[in-house]
Amino acid sequence: MYADRHAGARGIKPVSLGASLLVNGAVVLALIYAAPNVVGHKEPPIKIEFIPIPPPPPPQPQPSAAPHRATPAPLPYVPKPDVPVPHLTPPIDITPSLPLNPGPIVGLDDGPAVQPSPSPLALVGATIDPRHAADFQPPYPPSEQRAGREGxxxxxxxxxxxxxxxxxxxxxxxxxxxxxxxxxQALGNWRFKPATRGDVPVEQWKQMSVTFVLQG
Incomplete structure (x- = not known):
């Protein structure tokens, strides 16, 4: 059997055209109903939740500084007592020996030699001259004698x-x-042997006491 190649040229059948329009309309309607769900699709709203942040840890206690102690005042210096150290050997005399008759000492300027000063001589105190011992007692004052007072x-x-x-x-x-x-009595009658220093008479202060006693 051979197909009729000229059958299509006879024109479009109304039944086929209506069926085609119906199918296309159904498709368009399906798309229109489906469009709101496709085009108008929105993401669900984001839910924001506040997560509490834990508070920071409390500060660590700092180590307390050691209390300041006042520096004690230094004790007064007390010198240590000297401890006598016994000499195990006698000291050695290192003084150079001098000749018995040294020659004259000549200075750089050929001036006279300086002689060492003599050591001070001992003082011999004044004493009462025994030849005038009886003249040391003053006469008794008449007023004190009449009053009967001693002194x-x-x-x-x-x-x-x-x-x-x-x-x-x-x-x-x-x-x-x-x-x-x-x-x-002292200025007029007292006599002493004067004090001497190296057999030379010198002046000297001396303390004296006088007692006045009534005779019975």
Missing amino acids: RVVVRVLIGVDGRVKQIEKVSATSDAFFDATRR
Whole structure:
């Protein structure tokens, strides 16, 4: 059997055209109903939740500094007592020996030799001259004798090179009458052997005491 090649040229059948339109319309309607779900599709809203942040850890306690202690005041320096160290051997004399008759000492300027100063001589104190020992007791003041009073006088006297009293000073006295009697007697009648230094008479202060006693 051969196909009719000229059958299609006879025209479009109304039944086929209607069926085709119906199918296309159904497709268009399907697309229109399906379009809102395809085109208008939206992503679901994002839900925001606040997650609490844990608070920071509390600060670590810092190590407390050691309390400041006041520096004690230094103790006063006390020197250690000297400890005597015994000498195991006698000291050695290193002084150079000198000739018995040294020659003259000549200075750089040919001037006179300087002689060492002599050592100070001992002082021999003044003493009462025994030839005038009876003249040391002053006469009793009449006013004190009538009153029946006894007394004592202590004085310092400056004894000159001739053995006489040059000055007198009161140290203590029972009364002025006793001191006046002692002063007059010392300046007029007291005699001493003067003090000497190397057999040379020198002046010296000396303290003396006088006692006034009533005779029974």
